[in-house]
Amino acid sequence: MKKSIFVVFLIMFMVFSAFGAGTSEQAGPPTVAFSPGDMANPSQAFAAKMFQKYGPDYGLNVIILDGKGDAQVQAQTVTNAIAQGVKAIYVNPNDVNAIIPSLQQAKQAGLIVGMFSSDVPAASASVRNFFVGVNDLMAGETAAEAFKAAFPNGAKVIEIGGQAGHDAQIKRHDGFNKGIAGSNITVLEYQATQQWATEQAMAIAEDMITKYGEEIDGIFCHWDNGVTGVANAVEAAHLSKDLFIVGVDGNMAGFQQVRDGIQDVTVMQNFEAQAKKTLELTKTILDGGTVDAINFVPLDVVTLKNIDTFTPPEW
């Protein structure tokens, strides 16, 4: 009895596999896949939503293959995409080095490979057709510019980093350091978080306020939802002066905090524009055209003065 059930399942599996293998050859728009690093990350969930929203505008059917915050799982999503016969795969990598072998396989299988938001190292650039994203180094530099503009006579700031080891955290930190180099902006202390978690940013802000108190003129936090925690810590500390607070993302929280006067600047990365650009490049290649390898989508600097000129974000 058990044997017969096994045989039935085996036959069903073979039949489905046989039909499944032919899916990509069937009529209908070409299928492309987006592999976000982690759908639990609101910004990546929003990017996935944008891909699915705008895919049909470019004649593409978009499927989402979640990397689940794990480099190995994400590498598996790429090989799954190859097996499904998709025309293109876009990856927002959890680990830019660990994803390279699977991208190489995808490229060899004839897929269009696009890096989204984070690029592979320059030495491995041949594994992808193009990169679309914001320059996180530039995000850090933009934050530094905001501090230099607000404090022409110099300031002492705290930097609270995103998830330690994450590509964006490293680049935003490096960009910020590069931006303030040679200026009279001094970083009193830098501390990264274990995850992009609001409560961790808040705990670090509380500890730094305890340590430096009134010495602090401003705080650069790598992400807007972290700024929410930072702002709570600042409010609870009842400092005698307002701190200048800068975040990166330009999400709903960042916009609201800028409107409420809690946050002075949010450096906005536009995921809607990035998704559209990625789809546009894919369409160009599918139509036989050529595209630039590096495609930076400009960052927007949002302040209370210009906030009404931007479309409010949905994430």
Add this chain to the structure above:
Amino acid sequence: MNKALMKAVKEYLVLLLVLGLVLITAVIEPKFITSGNMTNIMRQFGPLIMVAMGMTFVIIGGYIDLSVAGIMSLVAVVTLSLIDPIGQVGAIFVGLLIGAAAGFLNSLVITRSGAMTQAEGLFISYGMSVLYGGTALLYTGGVTNHLSYIESNYSLFTLIGSGTVGIFSVSFIIFLFLLLILYIFQNFTYTGRAICLTGGNKTAANLTGINVNRTIIIIWTISGFMAGVSSIVLFSRVTTASPVLGKGFELNAILAVVVGGTSLKGGKGSVARTVLGAMLVILLSNSMNLLGVTVYMQNVMKGLLLILAIWLDNLKGRR
């Protein structure tokens, strides 16, 4: 004499570590012992200790609960979303109910599937955590919600998150109240003692007339409820309910419980000692931040602390 000293060191190592840490940090960074920092520590202490107190019962009962992270995320997003439609008191009530119900559901899966070993319970609770976390993401569409978006009155959450009574934060008072209840439950009730016996040896506990399944249901429900309380305290503090709010809390809670002296083998432990363990975990982060130690080194220290605690527990077992 030496034996007695060694015994005392093993027994009170956590307390000694806490004291040592306090002394070293206070010498290097005097601001560590200011009243402002004590208030910080009290506030940071709240969410972790609550989930750790619930976890203590699960570990004494012979299991490990990884579902608390998912429960915390789910409770946070649902509670916040209910403030406008049903008011803040109703939202808190429903949030706590969801926490307890999730713990109860865990226990049903465990008892009905006959998962009597720690490993089985561990993987079931991991699966349930993914389920609750996924439900939270589905519920919100991945979007983080903020208390400031709420149109109704949410003063109760502000009180829980940042209110004080004298020198004590409200979350600290909630913790003291829950500690008292759980301490009495563990030490002065039949069920409290039954949990220890169940965790020590389920077959023997069954033979002595203890309803093992009932005990399992109680410990998991307590853990779920406490994860719910922790979630509400945490999102009141950060004013943000993210669908990944509880991420990482399960490991810190296990660390706090084990460092506090509760045996991972089950059967023995104390909710009061978990308080010491949680204090050490929070003090470790706080003092290392003040000393400018990187997050990478903080992780190394936490890992070493967990290994040391398990090692000591094994040494005690050999005596």
